[in-house]
Amino acid sequence: MKCREYIFQLTSGQMEEAGTAGKIAAWQHRMICFRCRAFTRNDQALQDMLKGYSEHLQTPPNPPAKPSSEN
Template identity: 40%
Template sequence: MMNCKTYVFKLSSGQLDTASLGERLWAAQHRMMCGKCRVFTANDQQLTAVMQRHKNDLLKAPPPEEPINR
């Protein structure tokens, strides 16, 4: 059984993306049983989406015409 500390570490570091099937099943089982980790996962997904949108907006923005003098 996976504990919260291990689950959060593996999710945050991206290790669950490349984990074995068994480890992903342990993580899914833990997430089903642990409300706090379900909330953490949802928040992590929302934060990732916000950061991706921000990155895309920065890449689409045209460069400034003149440097800003302060």
């Protein structure tokens, strides 16, 4: 597996669909490639951040108070 393939699988969400062989290949690649290891860590941190952010977005905002008169 090449870095490009690994990153594509990771970022496109195909890691889950890769099956056991694909997961082992990805795991082996992480073991030998520190860059992809670091990227995976960053990616997971990013996913967590995005998850927290989307939860934040889903909380309904207070309706803005309408000004009674505007000049």
